[in-house]
Amino acid sequence: MKIVDKIIGTYSEREIKRIRPLVDKIESLRPRMQALSDEELRNKTAEYRKRLEEGETLDDLLPEAYATVREATARVLKTEHYKVQLIGGIIMVHGDNEGLVLPPRVAPVQVCIVPIQQKKEGVLDKAYELRDRLKGNFRVKVDDTDKSPGWKFAEAEMRGYPVRIEIGPKDMEAGKCVLCRRDTREKIEVTLEELEAKVGELLDRIQKEMLERARDHRDKNTYTAADMEEFEKIFAEKSGFVKAMWCGDEACENVIKEKLSVTSRCMPFEQEHIADTCVCCGKPAKKMVYWGRAY
Numbered sequence: 001m002k003i004v005d006k007i008i009g010t011y012s013e014r015e016i017k018r019i020r021p022l023v024d025k026i027e028s029l030r031p032r033m034q035a036l037s038d039e040e041l042r043n044k045t046a047e048y049r050k051r052l053e054e055g056e057t058l059d060d061l062l063p064e065a066y067a068t069v070r071e072a073t074a075r076v077l078k079t080e081h082y083k084v085q086l087i088g089g090i091i092m093v094h095g096d097n098e099g100l101v102l103p104p105r106v107a108p109v110q111v112c113i114v115p116i117q118q119k120k121e122g123v124l125d126k127a128y129e130l131r132d133r134l135k136g137n138f139r140v141k142v143d144d145t146d147k148s149p150g151w152k153f154a155e156a157e158m159r160g161y162p163v164r165i166e167i168g169p170k171d172m173e174a175g176k177c178v179l180c181r182r183d184t185r186e187k188i189e190v191t192l193e194e195l196e197a198k199v200g201e202l203l204d205r206i207q208k209e210m211l212e213r214a215r216d217h218r219d220k221n222t223y224t225a226a227d228m229e230e231f232e233k234i235f236a237e238k239s240g241f242v243k244a245m246w247c248g249d250e251a252c253e254n255v256i257k258e259k260l261s262v263t264s265r266c267m268p269f270e271q272e273h274i275a276d277t278c279v280c281c282g283k284p285a286k287k288m289v290y291w292g293r294a295y
């Protein structure tokens, strides 16, 4: 999955420049988010959804949505999103060359129905009927604009709708429709009777597989180092994260930062024992830390 490559270590200067204003915007929203009560913070999601329905674009809302997630994470997990993780997150939702790829659970629209040859009798009605069947359980819309199906497909991809449903006269005759996954582009033919069940299964599968791919990629790009020699060697040869022990002294963090442009990223709750001593100074270690190259 190309996009995860970008998150972990290999994204280009140009891409970072492109999203830097977004990151700065998120940073600037921080005091406002910190001032909210827990309940006000919780209500934000509903507010964004409403504003989206009222015509604000996802791009308008993204900085606030991120600032909210960041603040909620800070309160619940007592941990901070680092700037680089924000950048990674933004690239992740910004998706591939065709646009966004959103996990179904956070997607404002989970299913977009695209009628094919919608001027033909009954096609639009069928599309609305499918929408009405699905809307109790999913966030669904029909693209009934006058644009061509090709245009609508491209737009659905750009906006990152996890599942697109294609329905035209031939499908109707056969009692079928086509589901198309945004993440893999896979197309699946289903009968109209089994629509609700198949859409539900597919959204669950997309959610699960996107998470698995991201985890898998992270794990494949995470290394361990017991001492400075190993630590330096990994950062010289690979991109990704390194798990290593730390004594807790900021001086060591600074040495590592100066020497390798590497900073601590996260002190996981689930600690592992990699060595008895600090990777930098050799004094007794207190914590295992994830380290990554700073940008």
Ligand SMILES: [Zn+2]
Pocket: 246, 247, 248, 249, 252, 278, 279, 280, 281, 282, 283
């Ligand atoms: Zn140390």
